[in-house]
Every structure is written in structure tokens, then in C-alpha cells.
Amino acid sequence: MRAIIVGSGAGGLTTASTIRKYNKDMEVVVITKEKEIAYSPCAIPYVIEGAIKSFDDIVMHTPEDYKKERNIDVLTETTVVDVDSKNNKIKCIDKDGNEFEMGYDYLVLATGAEPFIPPIEGKDLEGVFKVRSIEDGRAILKYIEENDCKKVAVVGAGAIGLEMAYGLKKRGLEVLVVEMAPQVLPRFLDPDMAEIVQKYLEKEGINIILSKPLEKIIGNEKVEAVCVDGKLYDADMVIMATGVRPNVELAKKAGCKIGRFAIEVNEKMQTSIPNIYAVGDCVEVVDFITGEKTLSPFGTTAVRQGKVAGKNIAGVEAKFYPVLNSAVSKIGELEIGGTGLTAFSANLKRIPIVIGRAKALTRARYYPGGKEIEIKMIFNEDGRVVGCQIVGGERVAERIDAMSIAIFKGTTAEELANMEFCYAPPVSMVNEPLSLAAENALKKLGK
Amino acid sequence: MRAIIVGSGAGGLTTASTIRKYNKDMEVVVITKEKEIAYSPCAIPYVIEGAIKSFDDIVMHTPEDYKKERNIDVLTETTVVDVDSKNNKIKCIDKDGNEFEMGYDYLVLATGAEPFIPPIEGKDLEGVFKVRSIEDGRAILKYIEENDCKKVAVVGAGAIGLEMAYGLKKRGLEVLVVEMAPQVLPRFLDPDMAEIVQKYLEKEGINIILSKPLEKIIGNEKVEAVCVDGKLYDADMVIMATGVRPNVELAKKAGCKIGRFAIEVNEKMQTSIPNIYAVGDCVEVVDFITGEKTLSPFGTTAVRQGKVAGKNIAGVEAKFYPVLNSAVSKIGELEIGGTGLTAFSANLKRIPIVIGRAKALTRARYYPGGKEIEIKMIFNEDGRVVGCQIVGGERVAERIDAMSIAIFKGTTAEELANMEFCYAPPVSMVNEPLSLAAENALKKLGK
Incomplete structure (x- = not known):
């Protein structure tokens, strides 16, 4: 049995590693146009900034590591030019221009997106x-x-x-x-x-x-x-x-169904052709709040999809859930995060919402080094949280994660306002800002 | 109408402020033995350490602030020596030894705990x-x-x-x-x-x-x-x-029912005497996981109880939920947090559990300044998370808060392993440690 993964980004490499984790025997081959693999493109701006010393630092593994540690073959500087999905074969060209074919039992398209x-x-x-x-x-x-x-x-x-x-x-x-x-x-x-x-x-x-x-x-x-x-x-x-555009050319050549935005997949990350899977920036996903198709061009999404695809290929059942498109960025002294629906999208889609706001500090008022933090929380008419945006000087990412769990589990403004948050002066306020934002919405919800 | 609050800790002052927030007319009086009010006792070690410059810094408000900004009377250095709950009267002694009586419509016991x-x-x-x-x-x-x-x-x-x-x-x-x-x-x-x-x-x-x-x-x-x-x-x-022991003397004198550990209250924070409420370290609460009575001697608990008592006294319905006893401490370079059940208590109570562990970093491996973080997550037999402990160099408190929400909402190991966590190299790893700990448990749960 052979699985071929096209693309060496977060989605492709996670799929390869996951197959190997659950199946020691399958042959796993990653084919990529790139020369260097296993780095985080999200790190590029931080090398430019000088926060990370050099581009060499952000490369986590070499193709040799993959061979030695996981028995995964990585063919670099090689382009997959065609897929013959009837005969389960791909056609490739290596860096010297040599054409060759390769058969597969499973094919994974992790072809990513191209800058627009x-x-x-x-x-x-x-x-x-x-x-x-x-x-x-x-x-x-x-x-x-x-x-x-x-x-x-x-x-x-x-x-x-x-x-x-x-x-x-x-x-x-x-x-x-x-x-x-x-x-x-x-x-x-x-x-x-x-x-x-x-x-x-x-x-x-x-x-x-x-x-x-x-x-x-x-x-x-x-x-x-x-x-x-x-x-x-x-x-x-x-x-x-x-911005980027999903790279769906190879999927089209293979005959996979293309959806509104990108390659269509089911919750197992299977395309319309059962032994062809697709993960990462090249697929479309379901929005958790609206149920509509959307894109989720994030490294974390690619990793989670790679785990699901890899498990299913290895015979372990796994499902990819609809997305909140939770994201965070650090720009200088600011940490900026968002998850779920924004008020802007809610208005576009005519979804009635109630907003809760809080402006507070990240530490007890008297504790040195506390930073400002501003929270905007979006609730639906039933009082359930559906989105949250936070801008602050520190400790934003984990608060966004907390809100992602809250949204996923249908948590109400009342529950969040009364939620138990931990407190110590150097790391939090006795009145957690998330709780204050929920309390603020509660009043508007008439509760 | 007059509400008298005995005690000027987090619970007492929050009750007073909350009554005033929802009722502009009621007379609100806080009586306290202390000379200084409105400071966080949790901050004391950090002043000793020198992280906070002086004890003066941790005093947030004076009695005069309360009078001026919220029309709340604070009688300092005054001891309430008796409660006549039949006639709704208390007896006090001020700092000069003068005895006096005062009638109330509502009495709130926020008498705290004494060091043992x-x-x-x-x-x-x-x-x-x-x-x-x-x-x-x-x-x-x-x-x-x-x-x-x-x-x-x-x-x-x-x-x-x-x-x-x-x-x-x-x-x-x-x-x-x-x-x-x-x-x-x-x-x-x-x-x-x-x-x-x-x-x-x-x-x-x-x-x-x-x-x-x-x-x-x-x-x-x-x-x-x-x-x-x-x-x-x-x-x-x-x-x-x-450690501390709940201060229940005054409640006893009033004739309030005392439970196994401290003053008994209902979910409105009412004692067995309907117009006497109690909040903070002097009351017992319900453990969210076991349903048993327990203590929750935390500033955050006192604040949340004060809000509930204050709202109910002001005629706004509110309920205090069972507790997870979520807590965090910062000791030097370490941030230490816990919420819900520990494996130790689970074993004591013969509750079967499954443990998930992860040891990771707080930032991308190549991003400078990342700290080690170690997570122990406790699941019940059904695979629902019931507890979590984290020790790490940064970003522990908000992860504990995320887990408190997860526990409160009955989140499963499978959901946590697949949960969407946000990522940027300076603030997180592409594989969130919480997700890795849940994944670790998932295998042991045979899922």
C-alpha cells in the first residue's frame, strides 16, 4: 500500500506523519516543489523583524529527518503535473526535468494556495x-x-x-x-x-x-x-x-469535485473520489456558525485536517469539525485575536446579534506590567456566544481559545458572566475581562 | 430599607457595590474591624517580594471613595458583636469602645476566615x-x-x-x-x-x-x-x-444554620434566615464535579458570590453555580494553575479517571522566549474532562480558564483533541498543548 501526499506544508506533512503514527507498514511519499520543507510560513514576518535570528531557525526538519525518524520519503523540487485517477497514477517532473510516473493507493492533495x-x-x-x-x-x-x-x-x-x-x-x-x-x-x-x-x-x-x-x-x-x-x-x-487563492488545478485534473471556493471534501477530508483526500488551504470547509461553505487558510486548520485525513487513511475513524476560523497575530506590542462571527459578517448575513464589551487590564491594577485589553463579544438572540475579538498587550491567544471552546459548546452570556475564572494579581484581574464583556451583553439581552 | 454588610473583603464590598448598582435608594452600610479596606490579600506576598513597591499600592479604594462614588457607608475599626435576627438588629462596638445598635432589612455576613x-x-x-x-x-x-x-x-x-x-x-x-x-x-x-x-x-x-x-x-x-x-x-x-478556618461565630449567634464546613447558603446566597445572606470564605459551596459540600476560599469566589447576593437583595434574580475551585499562582518564573478534580481526590473518592498529559512549549520552538509548559488533564470514564493542572513559564491562567469552561460545559477528550486553537509563532504552538493532552487521553480511552 502506498500513500502519496502532494505538498509539504503543514497539512501535507501532518497527514504523512499521522498515517505513519497509525500504520507502520504503508509506504508514505511526500512530493513537493519546494526545496526546504517543515517550516512555518507564519514565522516569515518575525524573521524580517529580527525577533527570530535567521530563516534557518524556522526550518524544523529536513527530508532526511523524515526518512530516518518516520520512514517517510520526501521528494523535493519535484512537481506533480498530472493525476490519472482511473488508474491511480500520478505523473511528476523532478528538478532535472525528468518525467516519471508513480502509482498510489491513496492520494492526498495538500497543494495549498497561491498568492493572489x-x-x-x-x-x-x-x-x-x-x-x-x-x-x-x-x-x-x-x-x-x-x-x-x-x-x-x-x-x-x-x-x-x-x-x-x-x-x-x-x-x-x-x-x-x-x-x-x-x-x-x-x-x-x-x-x-x-x-x-x-x-x-x-x-x-x-x-x-x-x-x-x-x-x-x-x-x-x-x-x-x-x-x-x-x-x-x-x-x-x-x-x-x-491574499491567496486555493490551488485546485491538480484536483481538477484528477476529476475531484470543486466547490464554490476550493476542493470539496467530506468530514473525513475525502474528495469526491474516495481514495483521494485533500487538506489545507486548497479545500473548502463548513463555517460553524452559519453552516455555509468557507475557506480556512490557517496553519492550525491544515494541521487538524492532516490529522483527520491521516487517521482515516490509516483506518482510524476521525472527523473534521466545522470551523470558527480562530486566529491570532502579534504585531509589535499588540496581540490581536478573533474567533467565530464578527458583527460585520453578522450584519451582512442579517443575523441579529447583541454585543458585549469590556476594556480592562491583564493584571491587577496595582501589579506592574499590566497591559490594556479590549474585548468585543458577539452573542446571538438566544444569548449564546458566537464570536469574540480581543486586542491587548498580552494573554490574548489563550482567551481566544477559551472563547472558541465556549462558542463550540454553546455557552450563554449568563454562564460566561458567572463563569469561574482563576485569579492571582500578577496574571489576571479579580474580575476577568471575559466575564465583564458577557455581563455587559447580559444587560442588553434583558437578562 | 437598609442593608448591612459585615466584612469588607472581596465578598462584602462586592455585595455592597452590587446592591447599589441595581438599587439607588437602599441604604447600604459596610461594617468592618479593619482599618484599611478594598485591598487584595493575595497581593501581600508580591509586596514582600518587591514586585509591588509598597502596601499602599494595593489599597484600591478608601471608605471615603465608597461614600462619595457609590453612597455606601463604611464603618471601619468597628466590630459586630451580636445579631438579634428576630428583631433584625445588630450590636456593634466602635474603636473607642462605644456600643451601639443598628437595625437592618437585609444583613450580609461576609465575615471571612481566620488563619488557623x-x-x-x-x-x-x-x-x-x-x-x-x-x-x-x-x-x-x-x-x-x-x-x-x-x-x-x-x-x-x-x-x-x-x-x-x-x-x-x-x-x-x-x-x-x-x-x-x-x-x-x-x-x-x-x-x-x-x-x-x-x-x-x-x-x-x-x-x-x-x-x-x-x-x-x-x-x-x-x-x-x-x-x-x-x-x-x-x-x-x-x-x-x-490555612484558614471559616469565621461562623456571628452566623451562629444569629441562628443561621451551619453546615459541615461553614455557613449553609442556597444558590441565592441566602442563609437559613431569609433576610440574612452570607458570602465569601465563611460559607460552604457545592463542588461541581462531586456534588458534595466544600469550601472555596478564593477572592474570585467571594466576588462572584457578592454579585449574586447583591443582585438578589436588589431584587434581580441571580444564582451562584457549583464551583471548580479554579486557582492560579505565580511563584517566581513559574505560573501554576488548577481547576476541577485532581487525580488524588478522584482516587480518594473512588471516581474512575483517565489522565492525559502533554509537555510542550508556550511559543513556536524557534521563537525566542518560549517557556516549558506541562499539562495534566483528568477525564471521567465517559471521556469528559473533569480537571486540569498546568505548570509553566507563561500563559497558564487563561489555559486554566479555557479548561474551566470546558469542564463546565461537559467537553469530551475527542472534542478537545480536535478543538480549534489559534496560532501565531510568538504566542503559541501550531499543536496547542491542551489539544495534545486531550489526544494523549483519547488513546487511553480507546477512542
Whole structure:
């Protein structure tokens, strides 16, 4: 029996390791275009910032590690160009251009997503970068050094865009962020919460232009300026953080059903072809709150899907649950997290909601080092929590996790307001901010 | 209408403020023996340590603040000596020895707990201290300075004992901890988890003697040594952190029913006498897991009870839920938390359990500053989580809170293993340790 996994991101490698964990005999082969594997793309901005010393640090394992420790074969710099799902065969091309075929019993498509680069003038100039692979990160650092870059334009104010903006600022560059939406972090936070992040970055000296697209990139071979709203801004380089598109080409070739956004899978992570599974950024998932199809392009989602696919392939039943799209980012001194529905999406979908808010500290008022923390909690009409956004100086991620559990388990505002939260002056307040936010909603719910 | 609250701890003051929040007209009077109010006794060890500059810093409000901002009268240094519950009257003595009576419509007993000092030889020597009130804290610091103390014995290795031990060590004293139980933090952690804390403190240079009582304190007027297991240890002072006993004298005088451990209350925080309520360390509560009566001597419990009592007195219905006795402590570099059932109590009560463990880091492996974190999760036979203990270098409190929600909502090991946890390299691992601990249990549950 042979399982072939196409792609060496979090989803692909987790699937491979999970199959091996539950089945010692199956042959497991990972095929990837990349040269380096087993690194976290989320870490790229932090290397740029200098918080992590070097790109070498973020590579966790080599292909040799996988062979030695887990008996998993990893073929790097190899592209899968076709799938013959009738005969259970794939066609590949290795780095020297040699074509070869390989049969499989199970195929796992972990083909990820490609950066979406808007089709604007100047996008192919030298000095325009995307932020997807470790090669992109290395190339950005190299270009800054070789060209002594002073000014950068970051296009897109999502988490990666803002993390990169902050990282480049810390590296000493002058940074301009251009975002089409009227707020930063548009998919992640409501406008009111996003404003806290925006103000912080502006205070840190980052220029942010909202509600405007990047019109063109100007330069002669290399980037020299960007044009926004008819105005020119000097720039030595441009970082495109304009989102990603699921990579579904191979799935199409295999004949797998493609859904509204990406590859369709069932809760076992099986595609419409039973012995072909798919995991990670290339699949679509179900939204826990709305029940609608959505994307969940997060490393954590890929890991959880990889575990489910791997177990099922190894004959252990497992199910992937609908997602809350819980996420966190650290940008400078701010920790920013969100889970479940935002008020913005609720309004779009005409879901009636009640909002609870709290603004508090992360430690007892008198304990040094406490940071501000601001919470926005979203409840449905029944008083059950359906979403939460938090921006604060510390201890945000675990609070988001607590709220993810609360949402998943249908917890009410009354339960959260009365919930038992632990307390010690150096690490919390005697009145937990999550509880205060729920109490605030409780009043509006008329309870 | 007049509500009298006896006691100015977290429970008493929260009750008073909550009544006022929901009722602008009722007369609200707080009567307390103490001179200073509205401080957190949990902060005392951190002032000793020097993490908080002075005892003045931990006093959050004065009696005058309460009068001015909330129209609440606070009578300090006044003792309530009797309750005539038939005629709804109390008898008091003020600091000058004047006796007076006062009528009430509602009476709230927030009489707290008294330190339990074992009846050993030498307990009344100069230099023996308890750690209950801000006066105790001030007296300890003064005694150290005036007597140039070099060596201290801390009796009791509960959270306050260990926090004090660490604080005194940081202040430059040589510290010996003496604990009768065979482990530190006996009510809070299982022995295996307690060992991590013990080893850390020993590495920090604190001597710990377990499984032995303090036999006597030796000295001529002032403490000179302590005797443990027949051996003498030099000591300039002794800190008694030997636990507390609920203060139920006044409740007895009033004729309120006393339960197995403390004052009996219903879920509205009413005693057996309908217009007398009780909150805080002087009441007994219901254990969420076992359904048995228990104590919950925590500031957070007192606050939550105060809110419930205050609302009910003001005519707003509210219920106090059974407790998990969720707690956290920060001792030096370690954050230590627990919630729900321990394996030790489960075994005592013959409740069959399954344990899940994880040892991981608090940040991505390559991200600087990550700390070790160790998790022990307790599940019942059905696979539902009933307890969790965590010791780690950071981000423990909120994980405990997440687990309290999980326990409260009957979350299973399978749900936790598949739960969506947020991830960014500076603040978490892509495989959340809570999820790994649940996964570990899942295997043992045969699921």
C-alpha cells in the first residue's frame, strides 16, 4: 500500500506523519516543489523583524529527518503535473526535468494556495515580492541589503501585511501600507477593533492608506514608486500581501469535485473520489456558525485536517469539525485575536446579534506590567456566544481559545458572566475581562 | 430599607457595590474591624517580594471613595458583636469602645476566615506572623527591617506559603519551608505536578521539608529557632501559612444554620434566615464535579458570590453555580494553575479517571522566549474532562480558564483533541498543548 501526499506544508506533512503514527507498514511519499520543507510560513514576518535570528531557525526538519525518524520519503523540487485517477497514477517532473510516473493507493492533495497578485502595471518589476515561502523571505532580506532599501510599500493590511509592515519598520525601513478595504484586518476584526490596531501602527510610525487600491508600480527595471489615488509615493520595494487563492488545478485534473471556493471534501477530508483526500488551504470547509461553505487558510486548520485525513487513511475513524476560523497575530506590542462571527459578517448575513464589551487590564491594577485589553463579544438572540475579538498587550491567544471552546459548546452570556475564572494579581484581574464583556451583553439581552 | 454588610473583603464590598448598582435608594452600610479596606490579600506576598513597591499600592479604594462614588457607608475599626435576627438588629462596638445598635432589612455576613494557627509551643513568640491582612504584611516587613532578620521558617506549603517563601527569598532571607503533607501545594496539585514546583523552588535556593509538622518554635521573647523532626533550625521569624478556618461565630449567634464546613447558603446566597445572606470564605459551596459540600476560599469566589447576593437583595434574580475551585499562582518564573478534580481526590473518592498529559512549549520552538509548559488533564470514564493542572513559564491562567469552561460545559477528550486553537509563532504552538493532552487521553480511552 502506498500513500502519496502532494505538498509539504503543514497539512501535507501532518497527514504523512499521522498515517505513519497509525500504520507502520504503508509506504508514505511526500512530493513537493519546494526545496526546504517543515517550516512555518507564519514565522516569515518575525524573521524580517529580527525577533527570530535567521530563516534557518524556522526550518524544523529536513527530508532526511523524515526518512530516518518516520520512514517517510520526501521528494523535493519535484512537481506533480498530472493525476490519472482511473488508474491511480500520478505523473511528476523532478528538478532535472525528468518525467516519471508513480502509482498510489491513496492520494492526498495538500497543494495549498497561491498568492493572489492583482494584475496591475509594474507587478513584474524587480523589487516586487510576495510572502509565501521561505524563499520569498530570504529574497526580501537579500534585496533590502543589496539595494540598501529605505522605503517599502506593503499592499494589503491583513495579518501578514501588517506583520510584514511592522517587521520592515523594525528593520529601519520607512513603511507605507495600502489597503482597499476601509479598515485594517478586514476579514478578522470589526472596524472598531481594527482601529485600535491601526492607531498603534500609526503611532509606531507606519503610514496607512485605507479604502484605496494600489494603482500601479512605477520603475525602470526596479521598483521606484507606487501610485495610490493618483499620488506617487517613493518606494524601493513592494510587498504584495494581497491574499491567496486555493490551488485546485491538480484536483481538477484528477476529476475531484470543486466547490464554490476550493476542493470539496467530506468530514473525513475525502474528495469526491474516495481514495483521494485533500487538506489545507486548497479545500473548502463548513463555517460553524452559519453552516455555509468557507475557506480556512490557517496553519492550525491544515494541521487538524492532516490529522483527520491521516487517521482515516490509516483506518482510524476521525472527523473534521466545522470551523470558527480562530486566529491570532502579534504585531509589535499588540496581540490581536478573533474567533467565530464578527458583527460585520453578522450584519451582512442579517443575523441579529447583541454585543458585549469590556476594556480592562491583564493584571491587577496595582501589579506592574499590566497591559490594556479590549474585548468585543458577539452573542446571538438566544444569548449564546458566537464570536469574540480581543486586542491587548498580552494573554490574548489563550482567551481566544477559551472563547472558541465556549462558542463550540454553546455557552450563554449568563454562564460566561458567572463563569469561574482563576485569579492571582500578577496574571489576571479579580474580575476577568471575559466575564465583564458577557455581563455587559447580559444587560442588553434583558437578562 | 437598609442593608448591612459585615466584612469588607472581596465578598462584602462586592455585595455592597452590587446592591447599589441595581438599587439607588437602599441604604447600604459596610461594617468592618479593619482599618484599611478594598485591598487584595493575595497581593501581600508580591509586596514582600518587591514586585509591588509598597502596601499602599494595593489599597484600591478608601471608605471615603465608597461614600462619595457609590453612597455606601463604611464603618471601619468597628466590630459586630451580636445579631438579634428576630428583631433584625445588630450590636456593634466602635474603636473607642462605644456600643451601639443598628437595625437592618437585609444583613450580609461576609465575615471571612481566620488563619488557623496550630497549637504548638512558641506560637505566641514575637516574630511569629500570619498572612491575612495588610496589617500582617506591614508587620512582617517592619519586623524584618527592625530585627535585621536573616532566616525565616515558613510553615505550610500551600499557595500563600510558597508565594511568601519565594518573596522572602527574593528579599534576601534564607528560607525554610515546613509542610506536613508529602508534597507542596497539596490541595491544589497532584504530587507529580507539585514536584515540578518543588524542584524549581529548591533550585532557587529554598529549603523544603515535607511530611513533617513543625514541632515547636524556640526563643526567649523572640523567635530564635524552629524544631522539625527533632532537629533545630535557626530562624529569626516564622510565617504561619497553615490555612484558614471559616469565621461562623456571628452566623451562629444569629441562628443561621451551619453546615459541615461553614455557613449553609442556597444558590441565592441566602442563609437559613431569609433576610440574612452570607458570602465569601465563611460559607460552604457545592463542588461541581462531586456534588458534595466544600469550601472555596478564593477572592474570585467571594466576588462572584457578592454579585449574586447583591443582585438578589436588589431584587434581580441571580444564582451562584457549583464551583471548580479554579486557582492560579505565580511563584517566581513559574505560573501554576488548577481547576476541577485532581487525580488524588478522584482516587480518594473512588471516581474512575483517565489522565492525559502533554509537555510542550508556550511559543513556536524557534521563537525566542518560549517557556516549558506541562499539562495534566483528568477525564471521567465517559471521556469528559473533569480537571486540569498546568505548570509553566507563561500563559497558564487563561489555559486554566479555557479548561474551566470546558469542564463546565461537559467537553469530551475527542472534542478537545480536535478543538480549534489559534496560532501565531510568538504566542503559541501550531499543536496547542491542551489539544495534545486531550489526544494523549483519547488513546487511553480507546477512542
